Amino acid sequence: MTSAPEHGCNIHMRYPPIDGFWTWDTKRDRFYGDANLSDYFGLTPDEFSHGASLERCMQSIDQDDRSRVRLAIRKAVEWRSSFREVYRIRSEKMGLRKILAVGQCYVNGAGEAALYPGWFVDLTNDVACEKQALREIHNHVGQAKDIARSIGHDLMSYLLDNIEEEVEQRLDGRLGRRRSS
DSSP states (O other): OOOOOGGGOOTTOSSOOOOEEEEEETTTTEEEEOHHHHHHHTOOHHHHHHOBOHHHHHTTBOHHHHHHHHHHHHHHHHHTOOEEEEEEEEETTTEEEEEEEEEOOEEOTTSOEEEEEEEEEEOHHHHHHHHHHHHHHHHHHHHHHHHHHHTTOHHHHHHHHHHHHHHHHHTTTOSOOOOOO
16 A cells, blocks of 8 residues: 655646636626635635726736736637636735636627636645655666766766756756766
């Protein structure tokens, strides 16, 4: 029997459990959402029950992600297509969180985008799981590189050194670099 992954990581799930729901009325520019959405976006449940503007919701999106999300929303409305974006949001209650937002376009009788119901999941823990996995990979690759070097497999040691460097870049340089001799 295998044990559950540490830190709540479940690599076998396509999506984590849904953390909140919304509906966006594009014609009236009103977002309606549940209490979880208000916690994540830093708005009151009353604001979401009466409908908040897109701009009000955008204020909670991390500045570095905001223009990309705006463009994705604009394209989804223009193309009357689904919406799927990963971005960071910040609120006083939840702090900085990474979420996946997914929505589907529904058109009115004139064929114009009218409603976008959707849902979101909090991926913040998945990011922590990814970093933990990368740290483990880094450790194992380093050990394999040392073994390859000790038995005289220079090409394998070189390749493992490149893999180790790639992992370090993905970890944003947080681990110290052990250079090959």
